[in-house]
Amino acid sequence: MHELKVSAxxxxxxxxxxxxxxxxxxxxxxAKFKNNxxxxxxxxxxxxxxxxxxxxxxxxxxxxxTAPDNITVEFRDSGTPYNPLIKTDPDTTLSIxxxxxxxxxxxxxxxxxxSVAYRYEDGFNIFTMSKHWSG
Amino acid sequence: xxxxxxQNGADTALSLKGRLDTVTSPKLQDALTEVLSGSxxxxxxxxxxxxxxxxxxxVLLFGxxxxxxxxxxxKLKNVSPEVMEVFEITGFSGMLTIE
Numbered sequence: 001m002h003e004l005k006v007s008a009x010x011x012x013x014x015x016x017x018x019x020x021x022x023x024x025x026x027x028x029x030x031a032k033f034k035n036n037x038x039x040x041x042x043x044x045x046x047x048x049x050x051x052x053x054x055x056x057x058x059x060x061x062x063x064x065x066t067a068p069d070n071i072t073v074e075f076r077d078s079g080t081p082y083n084p085l086i087k088t089d090p091d092t093t094l095s096i097x098x099x100x101x102x103x104x105x106x107x108x109x110x111x112x113x114x115s116v117a118y119r120y121e122d123g124f125n126i127f128t129m130s131k132h133w134s135g
Numbered sequence: 136x137x138x139x140x141x142q143n144g145a146d147t148a149l150s151l152k153g154r155l156d157t158v159t160s161p162k163l164q165d166a167l168t169e170v171l172s173g174s175x176x177x178x179x180x181x182x183x184x185x186x187x188x189x190x191x192x193x194v195l196l197f198g199x200x201x202x203x204x205x206x207x208x209x210k211l212k213n214v215s216p217e218v219m220e221v222f223e224i225t226g227f228s229g230m231l232t233i234e
């Protein structure tokens with residue numbers, strides 16, 4: 001397992017992407033898989049950075065565990081309890097004029113990962129997501 | 136992300152290089168705001184972009200809406216397979232003009 005503790009601030013995004021890129025690089029998966037994994041990590045990290053600590057600073061702990069055919073990434077923060085999975089998915093069939101800006105990030109995470117889960121435990125928001133590769 | 140701007144008459148081409156993420160997307164939003172306040176069309180060269188998150192998509196949606204409402208066009212070219220997959224998953228492939 002590989003872990004990063006970082007301040008929940010969008011300015012730290014590059015560090016977070018470097019962290020997951022180091023894991024992604026050694027996976028026997030294709031470029032689309034690795035790209036989707038990085039995007040999902042950005043979306044969850046940015047959500048936490050923007051909303052978890054409305055009145056100040058806080059940390060997020062990101063851990064990545066690799067198994068023979070999948071990777072699981074967990075995010076843990078002690079901010080406001082919030083389940084991002086309750087957000088309604090955007091309607092991707094709408095035309096440009098009808099299309100709204102919100103809800104896209106978490107929708108992408110759901111589409112790009114194979115499983116996502118949220119729980120609130122002992123004062124922590126814990127968001128877990130995993131993705132399998134084949135071959 | 137770096138943005139290189141070139142002018143062809145009234146039209147502008149923006150050549151992008153790097154990641155279009157939460158931190159870098161505002162830079163493209165500023166560039167599009169400036170270019171689309173002029174009179175010509177805009178072309179975005181995505182050859183150097185291999186990563187677009189939802190923040191990048193929001194800026195592209197902004198550019199598409201702004202160009203349409205002012206009677207101009209915004210076109211994307213040289214989109215990589217990784218980025219095209221993101222456009223397809225989110226329904227953006229049908230909204231953007233991609234060459």
